Amino acid sequence: MASEPILLDHLIDNAAAEGGPRIELRDPGNLDEVVALVAQADTATVDRAVRSAHAAFPLWRDTPLAERCARLRAAADTLVAAADEVIAVMARESGMLPGTNKAEIGMAAAIVRDNADHAETSLAPACFEDADSTVEVEKVAVGVIAAIVPWNAPVILAMRKVSPALAVGNTVVVKTAPTAPIGLTRLLQAFAAHFPAGVINVVQGGGETGSALVAHPLVARVSFTGGLKVAQIIMKQAAADLKRVSFELGGNDPAILLPDADLDKAVPRIMGGAFRRAGQFCFAVKRVYVPRALAPELIARMKADLDTFVVGHPLTAGVTVGPINNKGQFDYLLGLRERVRASGVTYLEGGTQADPQLWDKGYYMMPALVTDIDPEHELVTTEQFGPILPIVVYDDLDAVIDSINAGELGLGSSVWGEDLDAALDVARRIEAGMTFINNAGTSRLGQRYMPFGGVKRSGIGRESSPVGLGEHFALHAMNYHK
Amino acid sequence: MSDIPTLRNFVAGQWLGEAAPFEVRDPGHRDTILAHVVPADAALVDQAVSAAVKAQKLWACVPVAERAAAVLAAADRIEAEADKGLDGLVREVVLETGMLPGEITLEFRGAAFAARDNVEAAQVALEPEVIEDESSIVRIERRPIGVVAAIVPWNAPIVLMIRKFAPALVAGCALVVKTPPTAPIGITKLLAGLAELFPAGVINVVHGFGEVGAALSAHPLVRLVSFTGGGVAARAIMATAADTMKNVQFELGGNDAAIVLDDFDIETQIPMLMAGAFHRSGQFCFAIKRLYVPDAIYDRVFDAMAAYLDAQKIGHPLDPATTFGPINNKAQFDFLQGLIARSRAAGAELIELGTPVDPAQWETGNYMKPVLVRDAAPGLEAVTCEQFGPVLPVLRYHDLDAVVAQANRTEYGLGSSIWTRDEGRGKALARRLEAGMTFINKNAQSRLGRRHMPFGGIKQSGIGTENAEYGLYEFTEIHAINIHKA
Numbered sequence: 016m017a018s019e020p021i022l023l024d025h026l027i028d029n030a031a032a033e034g035g036p037r038i039e040l041r042d043p044g045n046l047d048e049v050v051a052l053v054a055q056a057d058t059a060t061v062d063r064a065v066r067s068a069h070a071a072f073p074l075w076r077d078t079p080l081a082e083r084c085a086r087l088r089a090a091a092d093t094l095v096a097a098a099d100e101v102i103a104v105m106a107r108e109s110g111m112l113p114g115t116n117k118a119e120i121g122m123a124a125a126i127v128r129d130n131a132d133h134a135e136t137s138l139a140p141a142c143f144e145d146a147d148s149t150v151e152v153e154k155v156a157v158g159v160i161a162a163i164v165p166w167n168a169p170v171i172l173a174m175r176k177v178s179p180a181l182a183v184g185n186t187v188v189v190k191t192a193p194t195a196p197i198g199l200t201r202l203l204q205a206f207a208a209h210f211p212a213g214v215i216n217v218v219q220g221g222g223e224t225g226s227a228l229v230a231h232p233l234v235a236r237v238s239f240t241g242g243l244k245v246a247q248i249i250m251k252q253a254a255a256d257l258k259r260v261s262f263e264l265g266g267n268d269p270a271i272l273l274p275d276a277d278l279d280k281a282v283p284r285i286m287g288g289a290f291r292r293a294g295q296f297c298f299a300v301k302r303v304y305v306p307r308a309l310a311p312e313l314i315a316r317m318k319a320d321l322d323t324f325v326v327g328h329p330l331t332a333g334v335t336v337g338p339i340n341n342k343g344q345f346d347y348l349l350g351l352r353e354r355v356r357a358s359g360v361t362y363l364e365g366g367t368q369a370d371p372q373l374w375d376k377g378y379y380m381m382p383a384l385v386t387d388i389d390p391e392h393e394l395v396t397t398e399q400f401g402p403i404l405p406i407v408v409y410d411d412l413d414a415v416i417d418s419i420n421a422g423e424l425g426l427g428s429s430v431w432g433e434d435l436d437a438a439l440d441v442a443r444r445i446e447a448g449m450t451f452i453n454n455a456g457t458s459r460l461g462q463r464y465m466p467f468g469g470v471k472r473s474g475i476g477r478e479s480s481p482v483g484l485g486e487h488f489a490l491h492a493m494n495y496h497k
Numbered sequence: 498m499s500d501i502p503t504l505r506n507f508v509a510g511q512w513l514g515e516a517a518p519f520e521v522r523d524p525g526h527r528d529t530i531l532a533h534v535v536p537a538d539a540a541l542v543d544q545a546v547s548a549a550v551k552a553q554k555l556w557a558c559v560p561v562a563e564r565a566a567a568v569l570a571a572a573d574r575i576e577a578e579a580d581k582g583l584d585g586l587v588r589e590v591v592l593e594t595g596m597l598p599g600e601i602t603l604e605f606r607g608a609a610f611a612a613r614d615n616v617e618a619a620q621v622a623l624e625p626e627v628i629e630d631e632s633s634i635v636r637i638e639r640r641p642i643g644v645v646a647a648i649v650p651w652n653a654p655i656v657l658m659i660r661k662f663a664p665a666l667v668a669g670c671a672l673v674v675k676t677p678p679t680a681p682i683g684i685t686k687l688l689a690g691l692a693e694l695f696p697a698g699v700i701n702v703v704h705g706f707g708e709v710g711a712a713l714s715a716h717p718l719v720r721l722v723s724f725t726g727g728g729v730a731a732r733a734i735m736a737t738a739a740d741t742m743k744n745v746q747f748e749l750g751g752n753d754a755a756i757v758l759d760d761f762d763i764e765t766q767i768p769m770l771m772a773g774a775f776h777r778s779g780q781f782c783f784a785i786k787r788l789y790v791p792d793a794i795y796d797r798v799f800d801a802m803a804a805y806l807d808a809q810k811i812g813h814p815l816d817p818a819t820t821f822g823p824i825n826n827k828a829q830f831d832f833l834q835g836l837i838a839r840s841r842a843a844g845a846e847l848i849e850l851g852t853p854v855d856p857a858q859w860e861t862g863n864y865m866k867p868v869l870v871r872d873a874a875p876g877l878e879a880v881t882c883e884q885f886g887p888v889l890p891v892l893r894y895h896d897l898d899a900v901v902a903q904a905n906r907t908e909y910g911l912g913s914s915i916w917t918r919d920e921g922r923g924k925a926l927a928r929r930l931e932a933g934m935t936f937i938n939k940n941a942q943s944r945l946g947r948r949h950m951p952f953g954g955i956k957q958s959g960i961g962t963e964n965a966e967y968g969l970y971e972f973t974e975i976h977a978i979n980i981h982k983a
């Protein structure tokens with residue numbers, strides 16, 4: 016797999032732009048491999064990107080909605096067409112499987128089309144009239160939006176910000192994640208070609224680059240997906256000039272099985288919901304609650320499924336679980352694993368190693384189920400963001416719900432049971448932005464219409480759906496007195 | 498003096514607080530102490546939030562129709578206070594704010610409307626949305642966000658409080674209201690009365706200065722800070738709210754431009770234009786802060802404005818002869834005096850108008866005559882700042898495009914107004930202004946506007962909005978539920 020490192024630059028005015036020092040990006044599945052040398056945008060480069068977006072804004076805002084949406088739809092097609100060219104390099108930078116990346120790009124294209132559709136149905140002004148006056152509430156573009164994207168599903172998460180922003184008439188500066196910049200940049204480059212120069216700009220870099228972007232006076236709004244700590248910093252910075260923010264942050268999403276859960280359905284869906292992307296996604300199932308009577312059967316079936324996992328480099332044939340994306344997260348998970356094992360629980364590892372010779376060269380760990388665990392254990396009460404899943408046995412559903420709601424995270428959640436009315440009643444008691452019933456993610460209808468986001472410390476604002484589009488415009492209310 | 502009442506904090510139906518009190522004085526007669534107010538300390542703020550948390554869990558389970566009925570009952574009581582006029586709470590608010598009895602009576606009526614309008618908006622906005630296809634169902638439910646800290650300013654304390662109170666309570670939230678230090682009396686008495694309509698702990702009231710606001714913004718169980726006031730405080734609130742990832746909703750200041758077009762009818766429109774700037778002695782967020790008048794009619798408009806203002810009688814709001822009240826507080830008064838001095842020093846032509854009702858009392862209150870700035874230069878501080886008082890710069894223009902550019906060249910974007918009989922021209926111009934709101938031919942909402950206009954600003958004039966369905970959404974969190982059928 017050895018090849019010359021890619022030189023990755025920024026995208027400003029629809030052209031590759033150098034700026035700032037370069038750092039090495041290594042393959043998390045084989046740290047001997049330098050995948051790219053990535054420029055890190057300094058303040059001057061960030062300023063160029065923001066000014067480009069700011070200069071492009073008036074023209075783009077005044078471009079008719081139908082044309083904005085037509086360009087978005089054509090750009091969505093380009094994403095799909097470009098997918099095969101980037102899924103391997105995405106695997107090498109993020110550790111995610113090529114099939115996962117391909118599905119991600121397809122879903123990102125659907126997100127773009129959904130947002131174009133929502134814009135066409137929801138940007139019309141609301142008008143009211145009586146004998147004395149008229150009221151018109153217009154939805155107006157806000158300017159330059161900073162979109163700060165994480166590494167775990169960069170294309171989907173970027174398109175959740177870029178496509179509604181553009182549909183409304185804003186322009187964007189995307190900051191990629193330091194450990195997954197290549198595939199996204201290549202896709203955005205192809206995507207951006209459908210728009211006037213400056214409508215989409217991309218800067219590479221870490222926290223300093225993000226900070227320069229958030230602090231820039233010409234940025235009107237910051238949309239961030241990532242961790243709570245960074246969000247806190249962004250919000251404090253944004254406070255200085257009262258920028259709008261929206262945050263999609265972590266979760267500690269519970270899967271609650273009810274006594275009538277259908278295990279044939281639930282087991283594969285929960286396993287996928289917990290271990291896809293090696294557990295590295297925001298609304299992954301982070302903990303499972305199972306009634307005592309169902310527990311032995313559930314654990315046996317989940318363990319059997321776990322044993323079929325093949326862990327290794329994402330470009331090795333047959334691999335179903337890739338490495339952890341980065342050293343910080345890997346070290347955290349290793350530490351967590353030690354603490355969990357030392358705490359007297361039952362730690363059930365499963366699966367096989369696809370590349371034993373690579374094992375110590377990458378951020379690999381065997382996926383695991385943890386049983387006989389206390390509901391207040393660290394593994395249950397924190398977001399692990401990795402392939403270690405606790406299964407908590409319960410006798411009292413009310414206590415489970417109280418304990419879930421006592422936490423400060425509230426992104427997703429799932430409820431599993433064949434009586435849908437009873438499952439809905441349970442769902443409605445959970446403090447979360449999203450609850451899935453009998454699955455661990457959104458249906459196609461849900462992708463299009465569910466506002467995606469969390470309550471409490473899992474975020475501010477929503478993405479996707481007409482509600483998510485609404486984060487990208489300001490209201491201008493006009494009141495004419497006759 | 499023993500007849501000066503003491504105002505404590507209102508927590509779950511109890512009057513609490515033992516800290517050293519501060520004084521509220523009559524801005525029209527500073528020697529008069531209206532109340533001794535006991536500020537809340539951090540422990541009391543925590544007690545208020547804890548009471549609200551406990552009450553909110555139960556209040557959220559009360560059906561929407563029942564919550565709506567309670568807010569509508571509150572609206573009736575507020576309107577009854579307006580009907581009592583100076584025999585009721587209107588008098589208290591007049592004394593503490595310095596605003597005129599007519600202004601405060603209207604404010605109570607406006608607050609009753611705001612309560613009813615928010616209930617009406619809630620009927621639409623709180624209804625779950627259900628979308629279904631053959632394989633799944635999406636339910637989008639709006640849940641109460643939880644405990645809301647409502648931080649309210651002095652300039653229109655009743656209506657600005659009710660704009661938070663009504664949507665919060667109908668949505669199923671509980672409230673901790675922080676009163677403004679120079680106008681805490683009316684709000685507190687009103688809320689303590691309205692609290693009878695709700696379970697104990699749903700409504701709590703705390704007093705104090707910035708540290709009380711900071712304690713509320715920092716409290717981990719407060720989920721939303723809804724603040725009306727100034728940008729400096731808003732920045733501090735947002736930075737503090739970041740630690741606990743709270744939602745914030747801010748309605749802040751403006752530097753609202755009014756643009757007169759050449760078909761302006763001097764005969765009929767001057768009083769409305771002047772009210773848009775000088776109502777409440779200019780102390781309201783969406784007051785006209787700068788006025789652009791075309792060269793062709795500038796002198797006639799200016800003279801008519803001057804004549805209108807010169808007829809004003811400045812005095813104590815309870816004196817029946819008064820048409821123009823004092824400035825609410827000494828800090829704002831001093832700022833305005835300084836602004837006038839700096840504007841004069843910069844060479845601007847300032848014209849003071851109106852007459853004192855009682856010259857002997859002039860120095861005992863925060864009195865000032867309204868001021869017009871003739872031919873104000875675009876860069877003058879009085880043009881670019883939010884003066885929040887009766888100092889109006891009047892700018893002469895030749896080129897409307899240049900006026901639009903000037904109007905937009907500010908970090909503010911709250912309100913704005915256009916004055917023309919030509920509806921099409923007015924609306925086309927309105928669309929070019931960067932503002933949350935544009936009023937045409939009256940710098941205020943119509944009855945329809947109160948119900949349907951989201952009230953708030955863009956840029957640094959605010960985050961989020963109040964009123965209408967959009968305003969109600971600020972007090973909710975979405976819970977989206979996706980039912981997979983197979």
